[in-house]
Amino acid sequence: MIKYLSQEQTKLIYKSRAWLTPLILFALIMIAFPLSIDLFGKQTSDLFMIIIVISLLLTNYLAIDDILLEDYEDGSFEQFLTQNKSLFSSVLAKLIILIIYKALPLSLLTILFASVNNVDPFVFLDLFLISFFCQILFLNIFLFGSALGINKGGLLGLIVVMPIVFPVIIIFGQSMTLLQNNSSIDSFLLLSLGISFLITPMFSYLSSLILKMHLE
Amino acid sequence: MSNKIINKFASAKTYIETCDKYFLFVFIPSILLIIAGWYWGIFIAPPDAVQGDSYRIIYLHVPSSIYAQLIYWIMAAWSAIYLIWRVKLAAYLTKSAAFVGLLVTFLALFSGSVWGIPTWGTWWQWDARITSTIILFLMYLGLIALHDSFNNQNKADNLMSILTIVGCVNLPIIKKSVDWWSTLHQPASITLTDNPAIDPAMLYPLILCIVSFGFVLISMGVLVSKLIIFNREKNRNWVKNYG
Amino acid sequence: MSNLIEVDNVHYSINENNLIRGISFGLKENEICHIQGVNGSGKTSLLKIILGIVEPTKGEVHRKENLKIQFHGHKLPFKGFLTLLQNLKLVLSEDELIDAQKFLEELDLHEKLNLRFSNLSFGQQKKSFFASKLVIKNTQVFVLDEPFVGLDDSTTKFFQEKLQERVNDGAAIIITSHIPISMPAKTINI
Numbered sequence: 307m308i309k310y311l312s313q314e315q316t317k318l319i320y321k322s323r324a325w326l327t328p329l330i331l332f333a334l335i336m337i338a339f340p341l342s343i344d345l346f347g348k349q350t351s352d353l354f355m356i357i358i359v360i361s362l363l364l365t366n367y368l369a370i371d372d373i374l375l376e377d378y379e380d381g382s383f384e385q386f387l388t389q390n391k392s393l394f395s396s397v398l399a400k401l402i403i404l405i406i407y408k409a410l411p412l413s414l415l416t417i418l419f420a421s422v423n424n425v426d427p428f429v430f431l432d433l434f435l436i437s438f439f440c441q442i443l444f445l446n447i448f449l450f451g452s453a454l455g456i457n458k459g460g461l462l463g464l465i466v467v468m469p470i471v472f473p474v475i476i477i478f479g480q481s482m483t484l485l486q487n488n489s490s491i492d493s494f495l496l497l498s499l500g501i502s503f504l505i506t507p508m509f510s511y512l513s514s515l516i517l518k519m520h521l522e
Numbered sequence: 523m524s525n526k527i528i529n530k531f532a533s534a535k536t537y538i539e540t541c542d543k544y545f546l547f548v549f550i551p552s553i554l555l556i557i558a559g560w561y562w563g564i565f566i567a568p569p570d571a572v573q574g575d576s577y578r579i580i581y582l583h584v585p586s587s588i589y590a591q592l593i594y595w596i597m598a599a600w601s602a603i604y605l606i607w608r609v610k611l612a613a614y615l616t617k618s619a620a621f622v623g624l625l626v627t628f629l630a631l632f633s634g635s636v637w638g639i640p641t642w643g644t645w646w647q648w649d650a651r652i653t654s655t656i657i658l659f660l661m662y663l664g665l666i667a668l669h670d671s672f673n674n675q676n677k678a679d680n681l682m683s684i685l686t687i688v689g690c691v692n693l694p695i696i697k698k699s700v701d702w703w704s705t706l707h708q709p710a711s712i713t714l715t716d717n718p719a720i721d722p723a724m725l726y727p728l729i730l731c732i733v734s735f736g737f738v739l740i741s742m743g744v745l746v747s748k749l750i751i752f753n754r755e756k757n758r759n760w761v762k763n764y765g
Numbered sequence: 766m767s768n769l770i771e772v773d774n775v776h777y778s779i780n781e782n783n784l785i786r787g788i789s790f791g792l793k794e795n796e797i798c799h800i801q802g803v804n805g806s807g808k809t810s811l812l813k814i815i816l817g818i819v820e821p822t823k824g825e826v827h828r829k830e831n832l833k834i835q836f837h838g839h840k841l842p843f844k845g846f847l848t849l850l851q852n853l854k855l856v857l858s859e860d861e862l863i864d865a866q867k868f869l870e871e872l873d874l875h876e877k878l879n880l881r882f883s884n885l886s887f888g889q890q891k892k893s894f895f896a897s898k899l900v901i902k903n904t905q906v907f908v909l910d911e912p913f914v915g916l917d918d919s920t921t922k923f924f925q926e927k928l929q930e931r932v933n934d935g936a937a938i939i940i941t942s943h944i945p946i947s948m949p950a951k952t953i954n955i
Contacts, residue, residue, distance in 0.1 A: 313855050321846050381840025388816045388836045388908075454681070458671040466664035466685070469657045470692055473699040480703060519677045522819045675780050757781045 310399035318407055328369040328408055329415065335361045336419040354423040355482045358416060359475055362437060366444040367464065369408045373400055374452050374517065383521060393514035401449055401510050409441035429485050432495065436485065439498035440478040446509040447471055453513035456520050532611045534751045535760045541744050548744075552737030559731035567724045576640040577724075583633040584728060585735035590630045590658060591693075593623035593739070597665075598690035601683035613679035614754065616686060617669055618747035622739055624662040631655055650697075650704040657696050661689050675754060768793055769829050769906055769937055770815060776823035777810055784810055787824070790953055792906065797928075797938045797950035806955050808941045809838070812910050815939060829905075837898045838910040841890055845883030849874075852882055853897055864900040868927075869893060872920070891915050899927055907931070909940045922947070 318325055339357050340350050377383050377396075386396050416437045417430050425433070447467050455462030481491050563581035570577040597619045604612035634652065635645040646652070665682055672678035720728070755761050768791035777785040784807035792798055802808050813819040815826055816836055828834075843852040853865055869875045872892050877885055885893070895912060907928070913921045921944060929948050932938060940946065 316851065316855060317844060317847070320851070321844075376844075377842070379840070380842045380844070381838055382842040384813075384816075384818055384838060384840070385836060385842050387818050388834050391817075454668055454685075455671060458667075462664075462667050462671055465660060466668050469661045469664070469689065469696060472653075472657055473692075473695050476699045476703040516681060518818075519674075519681060520672075522674055522677060522813070673779070755781065 307395055307399065310395050311402060314399045314403040315407075318403055324371050324373070325407060327371070328365040329411055331368055332361060332365040332412055332415055333419075335364070336415070336422075340423070350423040351420075351425045352486065354420060354425060355486045356479075358437065359440060359479045359482060362412065362416075362441055363444060363471070363475060365412060366409070366441055367448055367460075369404065369412075370445065370448040370452050370460075373404065374449070374456055374513075378456050378517065378520070383517060387518065387521065393517050394511050397449070397453075397514040397517065398507065398510040401445065401506060404445050404449075405442055405506075409438060409445060412441060413438040426488075429488075432485055432491060435495050436478060436481055436491070436498075439495070439502050440474070442502040443474045443478075443498075443505065444471070446505050447474065450509045450513050450516075453516045453520075456517065532609045534611050534614065534755055537611055538748060538751060538764075541748065545741065545744060548737055549741040552734050552741060555730065555734030556738050559727055559734050562727035563724075563731060567727050568721070570724075573641055576637065579633050579637045580724075581728060581731045583630060583637055585732045586626045586630040586633060587655070588732060589736065589739055590623065590627040590655060593619050593626060594658065594661070594686075594690065594693065597623065597686050601686040604679065604683045605687070610679070613683060614747055614750050615743075616679075616682060617666070618743050618750050620662050620665045620669075620682075621746050622743045624659070624666065625742075626739065627655060627659040627662055631659060648704065650700045653700045653704070654693075654696050657700075658693075661692075665689070767829070768827070769832060770939075771827040772811075772815065772824075773827065774824040775811070775814055775821045775826060777807060777814060777819070778822050785814075785821075785955060788953070788955055789824075792937050792939060794905070794935050794937055795932055797932060797940065797946075797948050799946060799950040799952045800939065800941045800955065801952055802941075802955040808955065809910055811955060812836075812838075812908055812939065812941065816908055832906060833904050834906045834908060835898050835901055835904045836908045836910075837895060837912050839914075841894045843882045843890065843894055845881065847882060848879050849882055849885065849893055850878040853878075853893075856897060857900065858902075861900050861902060865897055868896045868900055872896060872923070888915055888917070888920075892920060895924060899924075899931065904931070904936055907936060907938045907940075909938065909942075911941055911943065913942055913944045913946075 335357075339353070339361075343350075343353060374397075377386075383393055383396070386393060390396075413434050417434050420430060420433055421427065447470050448463070450470075451463030451467035452460060453463070454466050455464075481494050484491050484494075560581055564578050567578070569575050597616050600612040600616045600619065603609055604616065631652070634655075638645045638647060665685060668685060669678045669682045672681070752761055752764075770792040772788055772790050775785060775788050776783065788811065790798065800808055800811060810819060814821045816834060817826070817828070843849075847855070853862055857865055866875060866878070869878065874889060874893055874896075877889060877893075882890060882893075891914075898907070913924070916924070925947055928938060932948070938948075938950075940950070
C-alpha cells in the first residue's frame with residue numbers, strides 16, 4: 307500500500323497543473339467574492355460562511371480532474387490489474403493522496419481566508435475540520451462519479467452523483483450556519499469523522515469495481 | 523433449478539407475447555378513462571373556494587407526483603430481482619421504467635410550476651418537495667445516461683441496478699435532509715400537506731385520474747420496453763421472426 | 766509438467782455477438798504461443814481474458830498459483846509529464862533498473878533517460894516501455910499484444926532475440942502479431 311501511495315504522490319507532485327489548479331481556483335473565488343457584493347452595511351464574515359461550501363464543491367470537482375481518466379486511457383489500470391486481483395488499492399491510494407495533497411491545503415486556505423474576512427478566530431478549528439470532512443465526502447462522491455462516467459467525460463459522472471452530493475451540501479451548509487451562530491457542533495464533527503472513515507474505503511471499493519467493469 | 527423456471531416464465535419472448543395479447547385491453551380503456559377523468563375534473567367538478575379554477579391542474583399534477591416516486595420504488599424492486607435471480611427481463615423493465623419515470627417527474631415539475639404561478643405568485647419555490655422532486659429527476663436522468671455510457675450492455679444492466687438500489691437508500695436521506703433544510707430556513711409558503719380536506723366532488727375525479735393515469739403509464743412502459751427488448755435481442759431468432 | 770496457463774473452452778460475447786467460440790489451449794514453460802486471426806476476431810479480448818481483466822462468458826482460464834505475468838498492449842502506461850527515468854523508477858526495482866539502463870544503452874536510448882516521456886518519438890516510447898517489461902525479473906509469462914507495431918526491422922529483430930533469451934530461461938510467451946515472428950511458436954487460430 308505504501309508503495310502505491312508513493313507512486314501516486316510522485317505522479318501528483320510532478321503534475322503541478324493538477325495539483326495547483328484547485329488551490330488557485332479556490333483562492334481566486336475567495337478573492338473575487340467580496341468584489342461581487344455591495345459591502346455597505348454587511349459583513350464579509352457572514353457571507354464568507356455562506357459561500358464556503360459551494361466553493362469547496364466547485365474546487366473539489368475540479369480537483370478530481372482526470373485522476374482516473376489518465377490511468378484508464380494510458381492502460382495503467384490494465385497493468386495494475388494484471389499484477390493484482392483488484393484495483394482497490396490503486397484507487398484508495400489515489401483518494402488518500404488527493405485528500406492529503408488537495409483537501410488539506412484547501413482547508414488551510416479556508417482558515418487563511420476566514421481570517422482575512424474577519425471571522426471569529428474562536429471557530430477556526432471547527433471551520434478547518436468542517437471544511438476538511440466536507441471535502442473528504444465531496445472527493446469520495448466525485449471519485450465515484452468520475453469512475454462511473456469515465457469514458458463519457460466528467461459531466462455524466464456529475465449528473466449521476468449530484469443526488470448524493472445534495473444532502474452533503476445541505477448538511478454541511480447547515481453546520482456552517484450553526485457555526486456562524488456560535489452553536490456547538492462537536493457531535494456533528496465526530497459524526498462526520500466516522501462517516502469519512504467509513505465512506506473512504508467504501509467508495510474506493512465501489513469505484514474500483516466500476517472501473518474494472520469499464521475495462522472489459 | 524429455480525433460476526431455470528423463473529427464466530422460462532420471465533423470458534423476454536413470453537413477456538412480449540403476453541403484452542401483445544393484452545395490450546389493447548389495457549391501453550384503450552386507460553386512455554378513455556383518463557379522458558373521462560380529466561373531463562370530469564376540468565368541466566364538471568366545482569371550482570375551488572380559494573384558488574378558483576387554477577386548482578384543476580391537480581388532475582395532472584397529483585397523479586404524476588405520486589407516480590414519480592412510485593416508479594422509482596418499482597425500479598428498485600426490479601433491480602433487486604435482476605441482481606438476485608439474474609432475470610434479464612427485469613433489467614429491461616428497469617430501463618424502460620426509468621424513461622417513463624423521467625417523463626412523469628418532468629410532468630410533475632412542469633405542472634407544479636404552472637400551478638405555482640397563480641397560487642404562489644412564482645413558478646419556483648425552494649420547497650422541500652420540489653427540491654426532492656428535482657433531485658429525483660436528476661436521478662432518473664443519471665441512470666439513463668449511465669446505462670447508455672457502456673458498450674457492454676450486461677455490465678450496464680448490472681451497474682444500473684446497483685445504482686438504482688443505492689439511489690433508493692439515498693431517497694430517504696435526501697428527503698430527511700431537504701426537510702431539515704427547508705424547515706430551518708423558512709417555512710414553505712404553501713405545502714400540499716396543509717391543504718384542507720378535499721371536497722368529495724373534487725376527490726372522486728382525482729381518484730379516477732390517479733388510477734387511469736397509472737394504467738396509461740403501464741401501457742407507455744410496455745411500449746418503451748418493447749423497443750428496448752427488440753433493440754437488445756435483435757440477433758435472436760424470435761425477434762427476427764416477429765411480426 | 767503442468768501448464769502455466771490453461772485456457773479451457775473459452776467463449777466470449779458482447780451484446781449477444783459471439784466473438785470467441787470455444788478456444789482451448791495450454792501454455793507450458795519455454796513455450797511461445799502465437800495467436801492469429803483477422804482484425805476484430807477477438808484477439809485482444811482473448812488476451813484480456815487470459816490476463817483475468819475480462820471474465821469469459823463461458824469456459825474457464827486456469828492460471829498457476831502466483832503466476833507472474835507481464836502484459837504489453839497497445840497502450841503505453843508511462844506518464845508523459847515524468848521523465849523516462851522517473852517512469853522506470855515507478856515500476857521497476859533497483860536491480861531491474863540497472864538492467865533496464867543497460868538495455869536502453871543497447872537501444873541507444875540511454876541519453877534520453879532524463880527527457881520527459883512525452884518528448885520522445887512514438888517508436889522510442891514504445892521501445893523503452895517494451896524494454897522495461899522485458900527486464901522484470903521472475904516473469905513466467907509475457908502476454909504481448911502486437912508488440913512490434915511501429916518498430917523498425919532491426920529493432921524488431923533485436924526484441925525477438927531478447928524474447929527468445931527469456932524463453933530459453935524458462936519464461937513463456939503469448940503473442941499476437943501481424944508481423945511474422947522468427948521464434949519457433951505454436952500457432953493458434955481464432
